[in-house]
Amino acid sequence: MKLKRNSLTTLLVVSFLLMALSGCGQQAEPDSAQPPLETVTYSNLTDADSRKLLTEALANANVDETRTKLLLDRVDQFNASVKSEWLTGGFESAAPTETRYDPYEMQDLWTEKNGSFPGYNCRITAFSLFGEFVTAGVDQPETQGEDSLFMDLETLAADPAVLCGDSTSKFCALFAPVTAADTTEVADQVKALQAGWSERGISFEDSSARLISVVLHDRFSDTDNTLFIGHVGVLLPAEDGSLYFIEKVAFQEPYRLVKIQNRTELSDYLMEKYDTAWGQDTTRSFIMENDELMDGYRPNPLDSAS
Template sequence: MNLKKYATLLLAASLTLSGFCGCAATKADSQQLPLKTAVYSNLTDEESRSLLRQGLSDAGVKENRIDTLFAKVDAFRADVKSEWLTKGFESAAPTETKYDPYEMQDAWMKKNGSFPGYNCRITAFSLFGDFVTVGANQPNTQGEDALFLDLETLSADSSVLCGDSTAKFCALFAPVNAANSTDVTEQVKALQAGWRERGISFTDDKARLISVVLHDKFSDTDNTLFIGHVGILLPAENGELYFIEKVAFQEPYRLVKLKNRTELSDYLMEKYDVAWEQDTTRPFIMENDNLLEGYRQNPLAQPTE
């Protein structure tokens, strides 16, 4: 396959933005001002690396999982230009980057060929696997149409799951049947029901799985919810929050500093809640298996009347 075409496919698949939109009834918005800039690091400096390692350890993440993350961070860093990454914590709009994603993908693929890399779902699961359980007798794979690139990576490097199975990974991330609705509350119930059928449960730990859920509806029988982006939320000693994510297959790791969950919602919705007036539910955010407290639709880009 032509490398440029393959890179374009990877970018589109990693963002998974096809299911945006529709009107959704949500909790009343906070009076908090919208987040316009975020403080983040690409984990190239000792301060951010130390903060993340300590935060993960304090949250009960096992050392082998933490070491696996930093090995992947360092490998990615070695494959791209240093000027594309932060030198420490920097401030930028949620959608702003120091790199062109296609140029970064080209540079990465020159060294890695057709290997897809590690995305948000693989990264989050490699850290969070001990805090989620699934029911017995799950199929070895499911949701292949949505997870085909994830599965390609896991076929090449199953060690990144840190002892967990591909069956467990797919049970968590494969699409579930959506409600015939554009209401967030109804879709949260549908997602919870789909997870219950797979026996998915979360332990009550400091580390929390933060999932941006997208709604795809191509027909009455092809109507699903899918986790298009995911990361891990960690408490900071000063009462603030850290959010660790892999932006995309061939885009960097990010550690984001946030004051509260509404800032987290704004950060994610500015990137993913970008279209309206369709017959699907607008993206929503789950914290483990419940709607994120402080969730609100994108406050910076509401459609004009």
């Protein structure tokens, strides 16, 4: 009996330690147990049903309805500028990087119809929805990070109303590059990003809407070592327990409402698209949920499987 009791105690202790090391995330199963995401379901918001789902999800997350209306107006503007066959008719499933369009053809058609106006990208779109849940320090300059945000600033100068009353100063405080750590470890870079945001007075209010940021590490020299939000969108809970992710793919690429079951699926979707710099002296892309590393984040699983 004593041997059995000691063995059971050891098993319980080991199990507890493993649980502690794995964290108390929101996933029902460990990341390693979930197979890589092969297809994703999304809509380009051309149909009434997907727009209704998005409108209700934003309302449930207490996003101001004026921000939702502004988004849908910009969606209509974009969708009317490109060929309808390039867009989904409702929700469709495809590989994460698969599209119905050639991005260069889409860019040419956008320019033909909209001239030199660059349009709206992921950062402007996410901020226009989520800006009310972000606070920045009052002493921030009007603009910063111009080398990285010059096209964003061009759009904001042409259409300041897209910020829904928020300031360019707050936008830049959130999205301008911050100084990276001298490492390739994700945990260290998370701390570096948090420190950079803290210096700018960036904080996030409690909301069921969450800002999801894909952070890229650029290292051009010992003195030019930065973290930059290369892609961003807003995560929203669905009534059935699944999740929606609303994003603008790029300046001259469409809006997407993506359906996922959990954050690991979202990680796989984003990492398949943006975790492409392997074997370099930089940190691999990582995902922040507001100001914390997203639970369920993992590097591109298809890379490790290849």
